[in-house]
């Protein structure tokens with residue numbers, strides 16, 4: 001698409017969580033069971049690009065993000081950033097790299113300390129990392145960050161406490177606190193799902209502007225219409241795997257995987273004349289402890305054939321899709 | 337024409353605030369609902385949707401005072417107080433509370449909880465209550481075998497179905513569902529909406545769907561009432577609200593939701609925030625955020641018909657005298 005360099009490259013990432021056995025389980029020496037949260041995820045992110053990771057709860061999208069932030073330890077795989085693989089690094093070696101990958105969480109009510117004024121919230125990361133120079137230089141950085149998230153003039157907000165801000169403004173403060181460190185990658189985990197519809201667009205447009213200025217954004221969302229509108233690429237996850245990935249418009253207009261098709265069909269449309277029969281999958285995402293054999297989607301798949309219970313498909317470009325658009329389904333005739 | 341199944345006229349609710357003063361949460365709401373009809377009640381957080389629903393049910397907390405009329409089949413049940421309300425609550429109008437799926441009793445199985453609610457309302461006892469429970473669970477799509485499960489053993493979607501089954505235990509004619517899908521995943525949300533749709537279709541249930549999600553209403557409801565700062569600013573058939581909105585707020589709410597059919601359209605936020613409800617509102621409550629405000633907006637507009645069955649509270653619709 002563009003000549004922007006790849007800033008983050010995740011390859012064949014695997015993350016497992018042990019299940020809490022409880023006292024009885026431990027005493028009776030039940031075998032330790034594992035949640036296979038992420039099972040071989042690969043993705044890459046360029047500067048100036050937003051990649052949306054979409055899927056139902058429990059599909060592993062948040063775990064993928066946490067691995068990128070190195071808040072969980074992967075079992076295997078690599079996360080290449082800044083010329084290094086983050087996976088084998090210890091906390092001391094990670095420290096200088098952490099500044100360059102920042103995160104914004106879902107709940108702006110929880111993520112901001114209610115005792116700190118906006119000025120202190122945004123300055124805090126600079127102090128933690130010993131950056132930003134003198135007090136007045138830090139102040140300038142803080143104001144600049146507030147301007148970038150469209151909280152301007154900054155003087156209007158600097159001395160307010162979080163409870164004196166609306167939800168949308170709080171989320172902008174959280175983004176400003178991430179930006180003040182000038183990261184190359186921003187992980188945004190459901191950044192607008194707790195916000196009122198009327199203010200969501202404002203926060204998303206701020207993220208979009210930052211992306212246009214060169215920031216690479218990994219956005220976790222369950223909302224395909226937001227992903228379609230704001231991301232350049234979409235990766236659809238199901239039970240720890242990416243089942244489809246490609247340019248956002250291609251994934252939405254020419255979906256390949258039956259799971260993506262079903263997800264798109266249940267997204268409500270604004271126009272009451274645009275009613276259509278949603279293709280509702282029964283049941284919920286099975287838990288990642290007992291992964292189905294073969295294609296992990298086959299028990300819920302409306303078009304599965306016998307072979308799907310046996311063979312595990314891998315991501316490939318189907319004949320019916322364009323460049324850079326891949327899906328993992330046995331029923332799709334391979335392209336080039 | 338006969339009286340509508342449910343009619344709300346000039347409903348007001350005030351809350352006494354602990355720090356002194358009053359908050360005027362509902363400011364003259366009017367609604368009406370025919371049997372089998374699906375009405376969406378939408379608006380931003382804090383605009384008074386839940387308060388309106390609780391007032392219809394007669395379930396407001398003691399700090400609230402109410403005025404207005406709530407008519408069932410033409411008879412006012414609000415002015416007679418609790419004695420007038422009780423025979424109709426759950427029997428004619430039932431509600432699935434906002435967050436109900438997380439408020440089920442954790443130490444009782446869902447089957448036991450439905451049996452209890454049947455017994456509490458004198459609908460059935462013993463064996464009859466158990467077989468009615470099985471019917472209710474089937475109607476909401478919970479496999480009979482799961483009646484013996486505790487809430488924490490069920491997924492969010494199943495718990496929401498159980499909450500709906502409990503609301504249906506007295507065979508109501510109107511179901512108010514307050515944000516029934518907000519905390520759920522898209523696919524589970526679609527399953528619950530399909531269930532509500534089927535309940536209206538198969539049992540002639542009338543539905544009031546309370547939500548901030550306009551596209552959900554666009555897909556499921558026949559008519560819609562848009563609330564802003566405690567009042568209804570527009571109501572009418574959804575098709576008209578979307579294609580020829582009578583109030584800028586409705587238009588701006590639609591434009592604030594990204595849509596798969598309009599990938600290249602800008603998604604616009606509504607600047608500012610709703611007014612405080614603990615102070616009198618001067619002029620049109622939406623004026624400070626409105627992209628079309630003009631001189632007349634210093635007067636508060638009232639809800640006026642702009643077409644048949646379509647009303648809006650906006651001076652843009654005032655007829656210019658010829």
Ligand SMILES: Nc1ncnc2c1ncn2[C@@H]1O[C@H](COP(=O)(O)OP(=O)(O)OP(=O)(O)O)[C@@H](O)[C@H]1O
Nearest residue numbers: 351359361380381382383384385386387388397613
């Ligand atoms: N018990 C109460 N005491 C005082 N004020 C209240 C009380 N309950 C609600 N309010 C206020 O009344 C107004 C309307 O609240 P309500 O819960 O009806 O809004 P809503 O539209 O349902 O919002 P949401 O979408 O967040 O559920 C708000 O300003 C709210 O703060």
Ligand SMILES: [Mg+2]
Nearest residue numbers: 385386387434
């Ligand atoms: Mg509410």
